[in-house]
Amino acid sequence: MTFKKDRKSLSLAPIKGLFILLAVSTMVGQEKIDEADLNMKETGCKGEMIEKASKNGIRSLSLMELFRYYREIKKCPDKKAGKAIKKANDNRQLKEDAENYKGFTGWTSSCAYCAIAFFVFSLFQ
Numbered sequence: 001m002t003f004k005k006d007r008k009s010l011s012l013a014p015i016k017g018l019f020i021l022l023a024v025s026t027m028v029g030q031e032k033i034d035e036a037d038l039n040m041k042e043t044g045c046k047g048e049m050i051e052k053a054s055k056n057g058i059r060s061l062s063l064m065e066l067f068r069y070y071r072e073i074k075k076c077p078d079k080k081a082g083k084a085i086k087k088a089n090d091n092r093q094l095k096e097d098a099e100n101y102k103g104f105t106g107w108t109s110s111c112a113y114c115a116i117a118f119f120v121f122s123l124f125q
Helices: 013-043 048-056 063-075 079-100 107-124
Strands: none
Touching: 048 063, 048 079, 063 079
């Protein structure tokens, strides 16, 4: 089986165009990230998602906002303050969850505990 070298089939123009598009989009994305980093350094640990989580709790954040929240915490210039903010928000959310959800009390929780214990016991036998 022989292949004929055809200029149309060996054209690298689409590949070059794709490479240029990828390079330009990466540069533009990097500029946006650099601007966000600069804003974070100027404002300290006062990101948009940090403020939203502090006001409304971590559960109020969507999945994408949650990723941005953890990224803002990680990008915080003062690492101790970032960890303190994260710990305070986590503790506040745990207390709020414990107050709002008292579902594992009573007869149904006893049945659930027994079922879980039986399941775990059967795994190890």
